[in-house]
Amino acid sequence: MRRIAVVSSLLLGVAVTVAARTAPPAPSAAPQATVQDTMLPFPHRRHAGLFPQCTVCHRGITTGDSATIYPKYQACLNCHDGTVKPRVSWRQPTPLVTNLAFSHVRHEQSVDSAGQTIACLSCHRTPGDTSDMAVSPPQPQRCIQCHAHTAPAHMDAAQACATCHVTLVRSPLSAAQVAAIPKPADHDAAGWVMHHAPASPAAATARCAVCHARESCERCHFNAAAIPAIQALEPDPRVANLVRGRAPTYPKPASHDSADWQWKHGTVAGGANGLGTAVTTCSDCHTQSSCRTCHRDGTTPAIAALPALKAGTAYGVHVPPRTIHTAGWLKDHPTQAAAGANCAACHSRSFCVDCHQGQKAVYHPPNFVAQHASEAYNNETQCTACHSTETFCRACHLQTGRGTRSKTSALFHSAQPLWLLNHGQAARQNLEACAACHTQASCTQCHSATGGWGINPHPPGFDAKRAAANNPRSCLACHAKVPDE
Amino acid sequence: MIRRFSFVLLLGAWAAVPSARAQGVRVSGTTTLNYVQLRSLQIDSVLAATTTGDGVMRVAPDGTPVQCVDPSPYCYVYGSGAAISSAPALQDLQVSAWGFGRGMRFYADLRGRAVVGGSNTLWPQANDHFDALEAYLEYAQPRFRVRAGRQWDVSGLAFNNYDGASVQVRPVSALTLEAYGGWTLQTGLDEPVTSGALAAVEPYAPDSRGLLFGFRAQARPAPPVWLSAVYERSTPQSGSGLYSERLAADGMFRTGRLTMDLAAQVDLASAELNELRTQLVYAPGTRWSARAFVRRHRPYFDLWTIWGAFGAVGFVEGGAGASWRSADGALSVEGQASRRHYLDTGAEVGFAPLRSNGWSLSGSSAMRLSPVWALNAQYGLDLGFGAAKSQGGLTLRRTLRGGNSIGITGTAFQTADELLVNSGTVVGLGVNGVWRLGENSSVSGSLADYQHAGRVPNSGPNWSQLRASLTYNWTVGAEPGLPPAGGK
Numbered sequence: 001m002r003r004i005a006v007v008s009s010l011l012l013g014v015a016v017t018v019a020a021r022t023a024p025p026a027p028s029a030a031p032q033a034t035v036q037d038t039m040l041p042f043p044h045r046r047h048a049g050l051f052p053q054c055t056v057c058h059r060g061i062t063t064g065d066s067a068t069i070y071p072k073y074q075a076c077l078n079c080h081d082g083t084v085k086p087r088v089s090w091r092q093p094t095p096l097v098t099n100l101a102f103s104h105v106r107h108e109q110s111v112d113s114a115g116q117t118i119a120c121l122s123c124h125r126t127p128g129d130t131s132d133m134a135v136s137p138p139q140p141q142r143c144i145q146c147h148a149h150t151a152p153a154h155m156d157a158a159q160a161c162a163t164c165h166v167t168l169v170r171s172p173l174s175a176a177q178v179a180a181i182p183k184p185a186d187h188d189a190a191g192w193v194m195h196h197a198p199a200s201p202a203a204a205t206a207r208c209a210v211c212h213a214r215e216s217c218e219r220c221h222f223n224a225a226a227i228p229a230i231q232a233l234e235p236d237p238r239v240a241n242l243v244r245g246r247a248p249t250y251p252k253p254a255s256h257d258s259a260d261w262q263w264k265h266g267t268v269a270g271g272a273n274g275l276g277t278a279v280t281t282c283s284d285c286h287t288q289s290s291c292r293t294c295h296r297d298g299t300t301p302a303i304a305a306l307p308a309l310k311a312g313t314a315y316g317v318h319v320p321p322r323t324i325h326t327a328g329w330l331k332d333h334p335t336q337a338a339a340g341a342n343c344a345a346c347h348s349r350s351f352c353v354d355c356h357q358g359q360k361a362v363y364h365p366p367n368f369v370a371q372h373a374s375e376a377y378n379n380e381t382q383c384t385a386c387h388s389t390e391t392f393c394r395a396c397h398l399q400t401g402r403g404t405r406s407k408t409s410a411l412f413h414s415a416q417p418l419w420l421l422n423h424g425q426a427a428r429q430n431l432e433a434c435a436a437c438h439t440q441a442s443c444t445q446c447h448s449a450t451g452g453w454g455i456n457p458h459p460p461g462f463d464a465k466r467a468a469a470n471n472p473r474s475c476l477a478c479h480a481k482v483p484d485e
Numbered sequence: 486m487i488r489r490f491s492f493v494l495l496l497g498a499w500a501a502v503p504s505a506r507a508q509g510v511r512v513s514g515t516t517t518l519n520y521v522q523l524r525s526l527q528i529d530s531v532l533a534a535t536t537t538g539d540g541v542m543r544v545a546p547d548g549t550p551v552q553c554v555d556p557s558p559y560c561y562v563y564g565s566g567a568a569i570s571s572a573p574a575l576q577d578l579q580v581s582a583w584g585f586g587r588g589m590r591f592y593a594d595l596r597g598r599a600v601v602g603g604s605n606t607l608w609p610q611a612n613d614h615f616d617a618l619e620a621y622l623e624y625a626q627p628r629f630r631v632r633a634g635r636q637w638d639v640s641g642l643a644f645n646n647y648d649g650a651s652v653q654v655r656p657v658s659a660l661t662l663e664a665y666g667g668w669t670l671q672t673g674l675d676e677p678v679t680s681g682a683l684a685a686v687e688p689y690a691p692d693s694r695g696l697l698f699g700f701r702a703q704a705r706p707a708p709p710v711w712l713s714a715v716y717e718r719s720t721p722q723s724g725s726g727l728y729s730e731r732l733a734a735d736g737m738f739r740t741g742r743l744t745m746d747l748a749a750q751v752d753l754a755s756a757e758l759n760e761l762r763t764q765l766v767y768a769p770g771t772r773w774s775a776r777a778f779v780r781r782h783r784p785y786f787d788l789w790t791i792w793g794a795f796g797a798v799g800f801v802e803g804g805a806g807a808s809w810r811s812a813d814g815a816l817s818v819e820g821q822a823s824r825r826h827y828l829d830t831g832a833e834v835g836f837a838p839l840r841s842n843g844w845s846l847s848g849s850s851a852m853r854l855s856p857v858w859a860l861n862a863q864y865g866l867d868l869g870f871g872a873a874k875s876q877g878g879l880t881l882r883r884t885l886r887g888g889n890s891i892g893i894t895g896t897a898f899q900t901a902d903e904l905l906v907n908s909g910t911v912v913g914l915g916v917n918g919v920w921r922l923g924e925n926s927s928v929s930g931s932l933a934d935y936q937h938a939g940r941v942p943n944s945g946p947n948w949s950q951l952r953a954s955l956t957y958n959w960t961v962g963a964e965p966g967l968p969p970a971g972g973k
Contacts, residue, residue, distance in 0.1 A: 257771060263709075263739065326766055326774045327808035327819040335748040335762070338641035338735040339711040340661070340703040349619070350513065350579050353594055353637070356644040357618055358673045359609055360517060360575060361954070365878070366933050369523070370911055370948040371898050377871030378825070378843050379782060379800070385644060388673035390690075391682045392609050398686060399606050401526035401566075405688075412563065413904045424832030425839045426904070429870055431797040432784045440791050441688045447795075459796025459831060463756075470754045471726040471788040477689050478791065 042090060048132040054120045061104045061120075066095065099171035099210065101164055140164075155184040161210035168213055169234040178238045181211050193251045201232035213239035220248035222287055222314040223307055250285050250317045262324040270302040283307055287316035294322065294346050334385070358386035377433050384432065393436035403437040406445065428459075440477060448478040509584040511962035515577040522950040523607055524565035529943070533560045549943045563905070565947035572602035573611050588626050594619040610682065616675050619646060629654045638665060640701055640715040641733030641748060645672050647697050661703040669695030669719045669728065678728070678789065691789045693721040695728045709739035727788050730754040742769050752785055755793055759785040773809040776821075778802075798828040804845070820848035827870065843869035857884045873901040891918035894933070909940035911948045926959040 051057060057075070060068035070092045079085045107118050123138040140154035147163050148156075155161075165171075168178065186192060198204040208229075213236030218224040225231070255261060255268075269282050282302075287309045295303060309315065323329070329336075337343055343352070355363040363386070364372070375381050376393075387393060397403030404412075413419040427434050434443075447457040458464070468475050468482040475482045533553050536543040543560055545551045553560035576597040583590045596616040598608070605611050621634030630653040637646045649667015656662070671678055677694045684690045699717040706712070713735050719728040730753045737746045743765065750760040764778035783799030786792040806821025827841045849863035864877040876898030884890045896913040915933025922928060930953070937948045 260739065260741065260768070261771070326768060326776065328776055328806055328821060332746065332764060334641070335735050335746045335764075336711075336737060337639060338715070338733065338748070339713050339737045339746065340705060341711065341737070348513075348579075349592075349637075350515075350577070350594060352639070352644065353618055356673075357596075357675070359596075359598075360515075360577075361519065365896070366915065366931060366952045366954070367896070367911070367913055367935050367948075367950065369521075370935065370950070371874055371876060371900055373900060373902055374867040374869060374872035374874035378845065378867055378869035380845060380867060384672060386673055388671050388683075390687045391671070391674050391680075391685075394686045395682075396607075396609065399525075400523055401528075418834070418837040419904075422832075422834045422837050422839050425830045425834070425841075426871065428796055428798045428830035428832055429800070429827040429839070429841065430784070431786070431792050431795055433871055435790075435792060439687055439689075443791070443795070457795045462794065462796065466755070467794055469726070470730075471728070473691070473724070473726065474689075474789060474791050474794070 044133040044135050045131065051133070062108050064105045069095070097172050097174065097177065099165045099168065099173055101162075101166045155182070157184070157186040160206045162206045165210045167205065167209040167234070168211055168239070169209070169236045173238075175238045175241060179242055191251075194253065198229050201228045204229040204232045209233050215240045215243050218314060219243040219246060220250065220314050221284075222309065222316045223283060224313070248314055266300075266302065270300070285317045286319075289315070290317050290319045293319050294324075300345070331381070356386045358388075358392060376436065377430055379430070383436075389432060389435050394439070397437045404442055405439055406442060424457075444478050450478060450480055509582060509962075511581045511960070513579040513960040514958070515575075516957045517575045517577075518572065518601070518955045519574070519608070520570065520572050520951065520953040521607060522568045522570045522952070524568050524947050524950075526563050526946055527566045528561055528563055530559040530561050533558050536560050547942070550941065562944055564943045564945065568950065569607060570603040570951075571600055571605065571607035571611070573608035574599055574601050588624050590623045590625070592619065592621060592623060593617065610674075613682065618675055628656070635670075636665075638699065638717075640699075640717070641713065641735040641750060642715055642717055642731050643672060646670050646675055649697065659705045661701075663701045663703075664699070665701075666696070666698040668722075669697045678787075689789075689791065691721065691728070693723045695719040696722050711735075711737040721789075727754050729787055731759075731785070743767055750785070754788055757783060757785075759783050772812065773807065775805070775807040777805040778823075796831070798830050800825040800827045800843075802826075815853040816850070818848070818850045820846075822846045825869075840870040843867070858882070859884070871902065871904055875899050887921055889918070889920050892916065896935075905945065907940075907945050907948075909937055911935050911937050915952075925961070926957070928955070928957050930955045 055062055057071040058069055060066055060070075073090065073092060076088055076090055080088045107123075109117075111117055121135070123142050124135040126134040126136040143164055144154060144159070148159055152158075168181075173181075187196075198208055209232070212233060214224070214230060214233040215235060216239055217227070217230040217233065221227060221230060256265075283306050286306055288303055288306045289309045291300075291303045291306065325333070337352075354360050361368075376383055383389070383393065394403050398405065413423070443457065444452060446452045447455050464475075464483040472482040531545045531549075531551055533543075535546050536551060536553060538544055541552055541554065543551055543553050545560070545562070549562055549564075551560035551562045578593070578595045580593045580595070581590060582592075585591070594617075596618055597614060598611060598616075599614055600608060600611045610616075617635055619635055619637060621632045621636045624631045631650070632653075633650040635646055635648050636651060637644060647665070647667045647670050649665060651663055651665035653661060653663040669678065670676060671680065671683060674680060674682060676682060678691050679694055697717065697719045699715060701713065701715040703711070703713040715733050716731075718730045720726070721728060731751065732753055733748070733750045735746070735748045737744065739745075745766075746762075746764050748760060748762045749758070751757070752759055758781065760780070760782055762778065762780040762782075764776060766774060766776045768774035780802045781799070782802065784797050786797075802823055802825035804821060804823025806819065808817065808819035810817035823845045825843045825845075827843075830841075833839070833841075845865075845867050847863070847865040849861070852860045852862075854860055859882045861880040861882070862878070865874070867874045876896065878894060878896040880892050880894040882890055882892035894913075894915045894917065896915075897910055899910050900907045913933050913935035915931055917929070917931035917933075919927060919929040932953045933951070935948060935950050935952070937946075940947060
């Protein structure tokens with residue numbers, strides 16, 4: 001029983017809802033509705049012949065009296081009283097909310113190029129239909145036939161929008177209508193954003209201001225306060241709400257895509273006199289912040305010439321930190337640094353020291369110690385650029401059983417049964433690797449004129465006198481006297 | 486030692502606090518705490534009579550390859566000992582202070598180090614608790630600069646520091662001339678050549694400090710041309726002779742899409758060419774580039790060593806590489822290969838020659854999978870006369886809010902050393918991350934475990950190890966015209 005009651009209630013609810021949606025609205029004594037929510041527009045053609053003049057119903061058009069622009073509903077009841085004609089549910093629409101600056105009164109009082117007064121049908125006649133009361137809302141194309149003869153279309157770049165429209169700030173448009181303002185076709189043209197600046201503040205008012213407020217520009221232009229064309233626009237809270245939180249999208253000039261742009265952008269910005277185009281061109285999009293993501297040196301004139309980022313303004317182009325170095329730079333950088341590359345423009349001193357001081361393990365992967373042998377043997381990286389062969393390599397090798405202070409166990413070089421014979425080739429191919437484990441005394445145990453086996457380690461053509469002149473003390477490690485003595 | 490390390494930490498705090506009030510000091514600090522493990526190589530023996538096989542290479546009863554030299558009754562094998570761990574801590578401080586007059590500045594890069602746990606001999610110089618890597622007073626004007634104190638010499642010859650003075654003048658904006666001199670410090674050691682640290686590992690270490698004099702010229706005759714030359718001479722403070730006398734020249738030339746660099750290093754005292762290198766880089770756009778290089782390398786040795794008398798020959802190397810990235814930057818790939826050939830040593834043994842060439846091959850790729858996910862992969866192969874390596878790695882990284890990130894890394898490598906055979910594969914898995922605590926401070930860390938799989942038991946090094954690192958970076962104050970955390 002209870003279940004039946006629930007189902008009955010549901011069915012009743014559905015029935016009431018459907019009935020509410022399908023029942024015609026009750027006529028109101030004073031119906032008010034906007035064009036958007038009105039019912040069918042007035043069927044002018046079905047009333048053909050009944051009204052000799054438009055002003056019979058639309059008297060306010062010629063007088064400017066908004067109360068009589070449309071006829072009263074009671075006028076319909078003269079015929080549609082339910083007896084002569086069936087009752088209708090027409091309601092007087094409220095005027096369209098637009099940004100048009102159009103005045104029926106002024107047009108009604110004007111004459112066209114032929115000296116004729118402008119009749120209503122000049123604009124309102126349905127194109128291609130000559131029958132009586134074939135009217136429809138005029139299209140913008142009809143307006144520009146008189147007002148902008150050279151413009152091929154509505155919203156064309158050649159148009160002065162303010163001819164027919166009020167500025168956005170003055171318009172009664174809702175925020176939703178502002179958001180839905182259509183975009184002119186030229187705004188989608190390639191490169192438009194690079195050249196969108198109006199020729200003058202007056203031009204900004206004549207065209208830009210119809211759709212844009214100052215906040216439209218301030219979203220991207222951090223230097224908006226200094227641009228007269230932007231200041232010619234007025235601020236508007238509707239636009240402010242629309243652009244709030246929307247990140248700007250900055251265009252990228254073609255020059256920035258060139259292969260060597262990263263190298264030469266400083267020259268372009270700096271120029272011979274230290275300022276170049278930094279002030280005039282770079283500052284359209286860049287603040288000092290753009291540069292400082294890479295350039296540590298904030299005293300560079302071209303960077304200092306750019307505006308500083310201020311709270312509450314657009315950020316300008318955000319340049320993410322990036323490297324100008326090509327693949328393989330890690331191995332190439334000694335030459336570049338030595339040749340005079342301005343490393344300090346981007347790097348602090350400690351950046352170099354962190355690696356070259358050789359103790360912070362920032363250059364190599366965490367377990368490099370386990371695999372460094374091949375790089376050391378094969379000179380993939382030059383160990384001595386950062387490490388002391390003696391106090392870094394040898395000290396560790398001695399500590400971990402890989403080095404020796406005296407002669408080597410023949411078994412250590414385990415894969416080389418004849419190591420004693422071919423160690424000379426290995427030594428001359430990479431003596432640094434030997435020194436990483438062996439002290440000089442390891443070698444003089446055999447290669448010494450005063451002890452060991454007296455084996456001469458010098459290569460053919462060895463200039464003993466030059467060696468002695470350079471450092472006689474080193475000769476005395478193996479010889480009783482230096483060659484000249 | 487902890488007390489001395491604490492002193493460095495306190496020094497950093499002392500320098501940092503007042504700078505927050507008076508913008509006359511900028512202090513950057515990096516505190517790094519590491520955890521490392523290593524295993525010593527140890528020799529072990531078995532009775533030769535218990536081995537199987539004959540000749541030098543035999544097999545012990547447990548399957549371990551051993552080496553036997555008749556008539557010794559024992560055979561030997563090198564294996565790894567127990568893991569030794571160490572937790573070294575480093576405190577770096579960069580201090581820049583000004584306000585003593587226009588153009589005057591004091592700069593110092595100080596380092597404190599101590600072992601806070603485990604062995605105190607694993608980490609290099611762990612028992613040397615304080616270093617001044619750089620500490621100088623500078624007076625700079627648009628046309629000249631004078632520095633006095635400990636400073637780095639960055640040139641085609643080296644990246645070394647010395648105690649002394651330098652004078653740099655710029656008669657025109659495109660030309661820089663610099664003369665410098667003082668007392669030589671050992672590369673990578675930051676101590677004189679008479680340091681006890683060197684004497685501890687080198688019986689023939691010099692007994693006299695080195696005096697240094699150098700002259701450098703850098704010119705930029707036009708924006709795409711950079712040239713530099715440096716002459717440097719180091720002599721013993723007492724006695725005659727030389728520690729070194731060298732010359733280097735470097736240049737870069739850029740024309741349109743082509744960049745060429747040249748580098749040469751000459752040991753004037755020994756009349757040897759240590760390095761001659763040229764490279765061409767072709768970059769037709771921002772998306773791809775290609776490079777090729779040739780190089781002649783012969784190692785350089787200070788004249789206080791006897792190594793220069795041993796006739797090292799070095800090698801000739803040539804290589805090429807290329808890099809490419811997609812238009813949206815979501816994918817980038819680079820690779821390079823090189824081959825080196827060692828010159829005739831005059832010491833080859835005909836019936837037992839060593840390899841006299843080597844190959845190197847490497848490649849890497851970076852993929853941005855989404856705005857927050859990125860994948861990096863890399864591989865390298867290195868074949869040479871003394872060692873060979875094949876290694877690769879894969880890192881998946883997630884970028885979090887505020888520039889934070891976390892990543893997971895997997896690696897694997899094999900090595901084959903002709904001079905000491907290794908076997909098996911070392912595989913590793915680690916996590917790492919960066920967390921920004923504020924605009925001028927961040928913490929980064931990594932933890933990785935490596936396991937030596939497939940290794941012949943008890944034979945050769947065991948590279949299983951655990952590694953961890955925790956780093957705290959901070960900066961207080963800002964130099965005039967610079968953001969607080971400027972530079973990297």
